[in-house]
Amino acid sequence: MRYMLVRTIVRISRIAVLCGFVEPALAHHPVQAKFDDSRQLELEGQITAIDWSSPHAHIYINVPQDGGTPVNWAIELADPTELEWSGWQPDTLAPGATIRVSGYEARNGSHQIWAEKVLGPDNTEMFMVPDDLIQQKLANRPSGPTPRWPDGQPRLGPAPGQTGYWTAPGKNSLVEDGVNVAFDKHGMLENINDSSKVAPFQDWAHDLYALRQLNDGKDDPLFLYCIPPGGPRQFQVPYGVQFVEERNRDRIFVLMSGGNGNWRLVYTDGREDVTQVSGNDDNPLFYGRSSALWEGDSLVVNTTGFNEGFWFSNGGLPHTRLLELTEKFNRTDLNTLRYEVTVNDPGAYTRPWTSSWDLQWMPGEELPESYCQDNRQ
Amino acid sequence: MIKKHLNRSRLTTALGLMLLLTTIEPLQAQQRPGFLEDDRPAPRNEEGRVSLGPAPGGAGYWARRTGNLVVNPDSYEARATLNSPIHIDDVPLKDWARTLTNFRHDLYLASEPYTRCKPAGGPRQIMSPYGFEIVDMPDLDRVYIITTSNAMTWRVIFMDGREHPENLRPSYFGHSIGHWEGDTLVVDTVGFNEKSWFSRDGLPTTTALHLTERYSRPNFSTLIYDVTIDDPGAYDAPWDSGFVLGWNEGEELFEYVCQENNVSPDAMIGDGRISSIAP
Structure with a gap:
C-alpha cells in the first residue's frame, strides 16, 4: 500500500x-x-x-x-x-x-x-x-514443517512459546487465478487496458473498477476514512495478520495490523454467527459472518452478510451484498500460508472465480501496532 | 428470536440504568436490577485457577455497569461519574493536569479522541461500551483483551515472565506484562502515548504513565477491576481506583466499526497537522 x-x-x-x-x-x-x-x-x-x-x-x-x-x-x-x-x-x-x-x-x-x-x-x-525491507526481514528464517496441535491439526499461529505473524502477501490485488496482468504494490494495474481481464466482471462492475483505477484509488474508503479491510483485503494489509486459535471454544480471532487494527471472529465448528444485538436481518457487516470447518489440513471458511461500504481488495474490485466468500487456509510448511478465496457474487460478477496467494511467516516478532486512524483528527 | 428480544431488553435496561441511577451507593455487585446476577462460583480452568472467560461450552463477555474512574460533579456528565471510589478533588492532579481536565469539561469533552475512533488503553479499554472478552491463551503465554467498541481493537498481555523492553514506541495500549497472584490477574503496563483519554472524564496521562491493574472474579457474574495509576508526569502521587463489571452470559463480541459514520479525512488528505481541535 x-x-x-x-x-x-x-x-x-x-x-x-x-x-x-x-x-x-x-x-x-x-x-x-x-x-x-x-x-x-x-x-x-x-x-x-x-x-x-x-x-x-x-x-x-x-x-x-x-x-x-x-x-x-x-x-x-x-x-x-x-x-x-x-x-x-x-x-x-x-x-x-x-x-x-x-x-x-x-x-x-x-x-x-x-x-x-x-x-x-x-x-x-x-x-x-x-x-526490499520485508524481504530483508524475512531472509534467513529457519525453515521447517507445519507446526501442529497434539491431534495433528495444523496450527495457524505460532508453536507453543513462540511468536510470529503472517505478512508479505504474494499478490497485491484480487485477480483471477491464471490471469497474467501486472499490478503495482498498491493493487493498481500497470496497464489499464488489462482491467477487463482481472475478473469475470459484469459490465457495471468493470466500469466501476476501471474508474477507481483511473482515479488512482483516490476514492478508496480505507484511505479516506479508515474503513475496515473486509474480505480478502485483510490478507493484503501492510503489516499482516495473526491467528489466535481458541480451540476449546471452536473459534479463531484473526487479528489485523495495518488497516485499523480490527479483529475478525471465525467459528470453526460450523455454527452460525449470531452475535449482532440487532440480529442478522438487514444488518450487513464489514467482515461478514464467518463459519468454518476443517477439511483435512485446510480450514475452509464460508462468509456472507457483507455490506457494500468497503473495498474488499486493494485496487477497488467492486462487490455487492450478495457476496459469498469461500476462503481456504492451508499452512504448507512453517513459513507458508496458502490463501485461496472463491468469490461468488452474482451482483457483480458473471460466475464464481478464485484468487490465491501465499503469506509469509514473520518469526519472533509481534504484530506491529499501526492504526490507520492514528493521525486523523 | 426470543433470545434477540431478551438481548435487546437487557441492553435497553443497561442504557436506562446509566441514565437514571443518579444516587447509587458505592458499588454492590449483587442485586443490581436489570442484570442476571449469578452467585455460582467463578469457573475454573484445568489447573484449578479462576477463569476470566465463560464456563466450558458457554459464552459471554464483561461489560461495565455504572462504575467510573472518578467522581466529578463538575462534569457535564456529572450523573455518569457518581459511582466511583475516588472524588476528583482527591486525585493528586498536577496543576496543569487539573486545568486541562477542567478545560476539557468546559468544552463538553468536544475534543474527545475516542469519538474520533482512536483506541484507548488501560481503564478506558475496560470501560468500553459493549464490553470485552479476556481471552487466556496459556499455550502462547499470553492473554488478549478484545473489545467490541474502542475501535474494535485488541491488546496483548505477555504472561511469559519477560520484562518491558527499553526504548518503547509510545502506543495506545502500551506494553503489558502479567502474572497470576492466586486467582487474580495482575498486569503491569508502561509505554503509553498521550493521544487518548484514559477515562471518560478527560483525565490526562503522559508517557510516564505506569499502570498496575488487578482483575479478580469473586463469583460467576462479577469482575472486579482495580487499578493503580502512577504517572509522575500528570499526578503528584500514585492513586487508586476501580470498578465492577458484569458478565453478559451467552453473548459474544460483535462487529462494531466506529469509522462507519465517521467522516473526517482531513488529517490524512487535508493539512495533516497536529490536532487543533476546537469547538
Whole structure:
C-alpha cells in the first residue's frame, strides 16, 4: 500500500539524478491525491514537533522567511513501523534540531511536503526505507514443517512459546487465478487496458473498477476514512495478520495490523454467527459472518452478510451484498500460508472465480501496532 | 428470536440504568436490577485457577455497569461519574493536569479522541461500551483483551515472565506484562502515548504513565477491576481506583466499526497537522 511508496521515490530519485530528469514517482497512488510529483522542493529549518503516528509520521519544521515570521511546514513520512524497521526511533530527531528535507509539495498549496530525503543535523542521510525491507526481514528464517496441535491439526499461529505473524502477501490485488496482468504494490494495474481481464466482471462492475483505477484509488474508503479491510483485503494489509486459535471454544480471532487494527471472529465448528444485538436481518457487516470447518489440513471458511461500504481488495474490485466468500487456509510448511478465496457474487460478477496467494511467516516478532486512524483528527 | 428480544431488553435496561441511577451507593455487585446476577462460583480452568472467560461450552463477555474512574460533579456528565471510589478533588492532579481536565469539561469533552475512533488503553479499554472478552491463551503465554467498541481493537498481555523492553514506541495500549497472584490477574503496563483519554472524564496521562491493574472474579457474574495509576508526569502521587463489571452470559463480541459514520479525512488528505481541535 502507500506505505511502500517512499522506497519507490528514493529509487526513482536516484535514477532521476543520474538521468537529469524527474519521473512521476507518485503515479498510481492515493498519496498522489495530496502531493504533486512535478513540484520538487527543498527545505531547511528547525524541528518544532514530531508526530510519530500511523499511517504517516510527521515532522514539523520552522522554515525562516526573509524578513518575516518563520513558516511551519509539515513533513510527511512513511509509517512509523517501516521507519523503525529501517533504523529510525521516535527520538532519532528531537525538536530544536535543524534538518534539510527534499520531496514533493502538496497540491493544495499548504505547507506540506512528502519527504523523499531527510538530512540530519550533521548532514547524514536520516531517512531511507530500503526497497526490499520485508524481504530483508524475512531472509534467513529457519525453515521447517507445519507446526501442529497434539491431534495433528495444523496450527495457524505460532508453536507453543513462540511468536510470529503472517505478512508479505504474494499478490497485491484480487485477480483471477491464471490471469497474467501486472499490478503495482498498491493493487493498481500497470496497464489499464488489462482491467477487463482481472475478473469475470459484469459490465457495471468493470466500469466501476476501471474508474477507481483511473482515479488512482483516490476514492478508496480505507484511505479516506479508515474503513475496515473486509474480505480478502485483510490478507493484503501492510503489516499482516495473526491467528489466535481458541480451540476449546471452536473459534479463531484473526487479528489485523495495518488497516485499523480490527479483529475478525471465525467459528470453526460450523455454527452460525449470531452475535449482532440487532440480529442478522438487514444488518450487513464489514467482515461478514464467518463459519468454518476443517477439511483435512485446510480450514475452509464460508462468509456472507457483507455490506457494500468497503473495498474488499486493494485496487477497488467492486462487490455487492450478495457476496459469498469461500476462503481456504492451508499452512504448507512453517513459513507458508496458502490463501485461496472463491468469490461468488452474482451482483457483480458473471460466475464464481478464485484468487490465491501465499503469506509469509514473520518469526519472533509481534504484530506491529499501526492504526490507520492514528493521525486523523 | 426470543433470545434477540431478551438481548435487546437487557441492553435497553443497561442504557436506562446509566441514565437514571443518579444516587447509587458505592458499588454492590449483587442485586443490581436489570442484570442476571449469578452467585455460582467463578469457573475454573484445568489447573484449578479462576477463569476470566465463560464456563466450558458457554459464552459471554464483561461489560461495565455504572462504575467510573472518578467522581466529578463538575462534569457535564456529572450523573455518569457518581459511582466511583475516588472524588476528583482527591486525585493528586498536577496543576496543569487539573486545568486541562477542567478545560476539557468546559468544552463538553468536544475534543474527545475516542469519538474520533482512536483506541484507548488501560481503564478506558475496560470501560468500553459493549464490553470485552479476556481471552487466556496459556499455550502462547499470553492473554488478549478484545473489545467490541474502542475501535474494535485488541491488546496483548505477555504472561511469559519477560520484562518491558527499553526504548518503547509510545502506543495506545502500551506494553503489558502479567502474572497470576492466586486467582487474580495482575498486569503491569508502561509505554503509553498521550493521544487518548484514559477515562471518560478527560483525565490526562503522559508517557510516564505506569499502570498496575488487578482483575479478580469473586463469583460467576462479577469482575472486579482495580487499578493503580502512577504517572509522575500528570499526578503528584500514585492513586487508586476501580470498578465492577458484569458478565453478559451467552453473548459474544460483535462487529462494531466506529469509522462507519465517521467522516473526517482531513488529517490524512487535508493539512495533516497536529490536532487543533476546537469547538
